[in-house]
Amino acid sequence: MFDLQNIRKQFPILSRKINGKDLVYLDNAATSHKPLHVLDSWQKYYTEINANVHRGIHTLSQIATEEMEHSRRKVQKFINAKNDFEVIFTKGTTEGLNLIAYSLNNLVKADDEIIISHLEHHSNIVPWQMLCERTGAKLKVIPMDENGVLQLDFLDKNLSEKTKIVSVNQVSNALGIINPIEEIISKTRANSNAITVVDGAQSVPHQKIDVQKMGCDFFVFSGHKMYAPMGTGILYGKEEILRKINPFHGGGEMIATCTFEKTTYADLPFKFEAGTPNVGGNISLGAAIDFMENIGLENIKTHENVLLNYAQKKLLEIDGLKIYGEKAMRTGVVSFNLEGVGISSDVGMILDKMGIAVRTGHHCTQPIMSFFNIAGTVRASFAVYNTLEEIDILADGVRKAQRMLS
Structure with missing residues (x-):
């Protein structure tokens, strides 16, 4: 009830x-407010656990690791990802989109094309403009009408072998308009080999997400808009693409071996999670999912x-x-x-x-x-x-x- x-x-x-x-x-x-269940989870981490993850053999480190990895599995189920290692912890949607844009740098060249829509938040505009500046690719924009509805016949005319990325939000933060993501992805698949990116920052708080049904290559969202702490977010990526691309950040945790001559990268998901993560926040993101699922x-x-x-x-x-x-x-x-x-x-x-x-x-x-x-x-x-x-x-x-x- x-x-x-x-x-x-x-x-x-x-x-x-x-x-x-x-x-x-x-x-x-x-940003949304935080329920007691999330606040209690945050406080419990800092008062009863407060240890770094993955690197320690002591009890608190092992507890912290298990709690954070349990939260990762909650996210996997929440968005119906195929594997838990396809779920990357980030600081939020903006970092997720920047991670993708930088990691795809080697797959984009001069005169390639990137398509976004007129309804995008600056976070889904600027990283692609920066990628275009680095590579010489061209940015194209799906137009909208006076009601804010995207004109998808643009895709029929503009998708081609030159199209390397199509990145669109699922819900407009400014207008609340729900975009037909599955249709956009279907058109993209039929007319190009482009990588599809979905900004889910404004959709995740309001509706059930199924990334496998959606068919996207990447899906990003923030925790703080869905009752979790600020500084939390998720990047979902298909395994086959995550294994092909290079990491955005370099440092601790994301290496397999490191010498002065050469570094090799850790396996997924740690390849993309350099440095100490927001452990308490990531655990509390799982608590926010519990809160939403308990309501339904x-x-x-x-x-x-x-x-x-x-x-x-x-x-x-x-x-x-x-x-x-x-x-x-x-x-x-x-x-x-x-x-x-x-x-x-x-x-x-x-x-x-x-x-x-x-x-x-x-x-x-x-x-x-x-x-x-x-x-x-x-x-x-x-x-x-x-x-x-x-x-x-x-x-x-x-x-x-x-x-x-x-």
Whole structure:
């Protein structure tokens, strides 16, 4: 049974007052709050274990190693990876995408092509631009229409033997639009030998992920958007590709042998995990998966869709309010502006005075904002602990901001 009040009790921060008001936290696309189960896991590591992994024969090191590797296996199951060694621990989505872009350097040459979409976060734009600068490859962009829907006929016309990488997010962080990833991957497979990369930062918190069904070569996401600590993330890669490419970082842990003449690399996954990992964070990522699975991923998805539909209904009752991507299939996000209010941050500051936390600005998606000829939007984003009553408070707050700013 889905018990929202019991879920909320697991998040101590939700009882905070902000400017004398009950906190209404609607900035979950930036980061989600952490439940007691995750906080307890983090504290337990540092108070009862606190040892480095893989390198020690003493008891605490062995416990730390087993706990972190158990978390890796939880991630494997969570995203349905074929093997646990295809799961690489990272600091987050951004590091995962940079790792891929640098590791694929030797597979890309001048005049090759890399395809991304108009809906990408800067983290799925800049690493590919940097790869193009290093190799002489060309960057191409799948266009979108006025509803934020990607125009996939672009792929039919532009995929070729020159296409080496196709990298697209599964859900837009700025608009919440759900992209047809399986169709994109299918088109890519049919028309090229390109490597497919999926940015799952905004999809993993809201829906079940199956990388084998999806058919992607790489899938990356962050822990802190799915109730885990900051500084945690995952790179999934197919075994055959991970074995072909070179590591991004060099140092301890990722070597098999090291001499001044030559170094050989460790086996997967350690080849890509140089240095001391975020052991406590990685263990707590497993605790966050436990939290989500105990509630039920379908229950989370259903609840958040109710929130999204209700928020859209309530906000569109406000004269002069525009929702971007309104007619597209979306999850987790309502991104909007008020007519006659030129600066979205003004709305955000007024909402903050009422205890309402939203995100304003370009959301690290300046190309999207340029497409709509705006500087930014007000973005309300949802998590499993949000309520319909909080949506009502948001709508009332937006009305107040509209009166004040007009």
